[in-house]
Amino acid sequence: MKKKIRIGGGAGFSGDRLEPAVVLAEKGRLDYLILECLAERTIALAQKRKHADPSKGYDPLLERRMRLLLPHLVKNEVRLITNMGAANPLAAADRVLEIAKELHLSVKVVAVTGDDVFAQIDPAQQAMETGRPLKEAGQLLSANAYIGIEAILPALQSGADIIVTGRVADPSLFLAPMVHEFGWKTDDYDLLGKGTVIGHLLECAGQITGGYFMDPGKKEVPDPAHLGFPFADVDADGSATISKVEGTGGAVNLMTAKEQLLYEVVNPHEYYTPDVIADFTSVKLKEIGKDMVQVSGGGGKARPATFKVSVGYQAFWLGEGEISYAGTNSLQKAKLAGQIVEERLKDRMDDLRVDYVGLNAIFRGAFDQQSEPAEVRLRVAGKAQTMEMAALVGEEVEALYTNGPAGGGGARKYVNEVVGIVSILMDRSKVKSYVTLKES
Amino acid sequence: MKLYDIAHSRAGDKGNTSTLSLIPYSETDYPMLCEKVTVQAVSKHMEGIVKGKIIRYEMPNVSSLLFVCEKALLSGVTTSLALDAHGKSLSSALLEMEI
Incomplete structure (x- = not known):
């Protein structure tokens, strides 16, 4: 030994x-x-x-x-x-x-x-x-x-x-x-x-x-x-x-x-x-x-x-879209963009979440935000039962380019199959x- | 002063539960943290994030506290729509607390 x-x-x-x-x-x-x-x-x-x-x-x-x-x-x-x-x-x-x-x-x-x-x-x-x-x-x-x-x-x-x-x-x-x-x-x-x-x-x-x-x-x-x-x-x-x-x-x-x-x-x-x-x-x-x-x-x-x-199970499809706004009034622009996407998607998703990255995406708005951020990234996430439905989230965020507030940039979209776990x-x-x- | 000034923390996750350690830079601050950073105080500070019960464990062997926060991860890592589904950054939320 x-x-x-x-x-x-x-x-x-x-x-x-x-x-x-x-x-x-x-x-x-x-x-x-x-x-x-x-x-x-x-x-x-x-x-x-x-x-x-x-x-x-x-x-x-x-x-x-x-x-x-x-x-x-x-x-x-x-x-x-x-x-x-x-x-x-x-x-x-x-x-x-x-x-x-x-x-x-x-x-x-x-x-x-x-x-x-x-x-x-x-x-x-x-x-x-x-x-x-x-x-x-x-x-x-x-x-x-x-x-x-x-x-x-x-x-x-x-x-x-x-x-x-x-x-x-x-x-x-x-x-x-x-x-x-x-x-x-x-x-x-x-x-x-x-x-x-x-x-x-x-x-x-x-x-x-x-x-x-x-x-x-x-x-x-x-x-x-x-x-x-x-x-x-x-x-x-x-x-x-x-x-x-x-x-x-x-x-x-x-x-x-x-x-x-x-x-x-x-x-x-x-x-x-x-x-x-x-x-x-x-x-x-x-x-x-x-x-x-x-x-x-x-x-x-x-x-x-x-x-x-x-125990792993098929949970849902996760669709995500992101786009950034910068400069004066960027938070208001991002919020308007979020409202527009929410209105376009709300009846078609099982669940929808809108975050403003740089403001409330991590602490979920729990603490007071004192100052206006220099730039904000809108993030929208949605749950759906099929890949096609989940993809709508990213598609609608990307479409803000020509259908949303001024100056949005850097749009990205993601679709992922989500596996859940219970014990x-x-x-x-x-x-x-x-x-x-x-x-x- | 903020907890951030005198202590550090790491967040962990199990299902919908977030575990938050609270470790003073100076071990002599441990009794003061035990006195001030109560379950009640943390529950109030984290009320926008933690929706369930909080249990505090005192660990004098390493001069540290551990907060186990239930219903803190918007249904849990595997099915949450949150950007930080693990709540990895919630250690920073605890350290924002004023004492």
């Missing part, structure tokens, strides 16, 4: 930057690199791609990331765990193997499956958010359980170099190698809680190294253009030191660590994962050097009896996970 391992966080969302993970793999002296790339809705959208083409349905950046990372991972013996499998971990594993062959690299790839529980859900079951039966939300597209370390551990035991999963709870991606390397018991909830805290700190990658943190004059971060991503030196006792590769931009300090510790936490006494209910209120953070924060404490209690399942709980016994080995 190891006494200490180094785990890097190389992606915080599907579209995250590619280079910082390469720096980690190349120069980070890592044991493990984790790429967390699945947001709530990502998997439902991936499921749609898989329906259209059964060889797809994994993360769209998988190929680009793997081409860059594989040579360093193999050379430096870094094991990779990623949820880039999205709706199709098996196809993703095949693709990783193909890329390895092209690069003349030999790797052992394992796909972890079992999170897809679409066949097991009961459409009559009530959604947690709405209290209404799932089927009433709309056409159901996907159902994925947030599975945990127990699904990943067999893959680690198999000696896999690259582990590709679908939906796994984010901190579990980080906790699994700790449990594997330190021989932690899967019912030692104190250690699992501590490890989950460390995973939570790393899972958004740059969000603990100064990304999403900077505020000029208040919270400065050096060399932000070359922001480095984090790693943790984890001890077998469940404490860790968070840092980043020397020479990269960004900062790891008490402020960045606190912001990330509290990020997306709805109850710091009980942070639910499939592995443990972790306690964040006993976590201690301490700066112990430049860009080094020590994490200790934290704990946990017995894991929940159920898995959370995210249910599923008994653990109904969810079985599998590992599939692919070797070159």
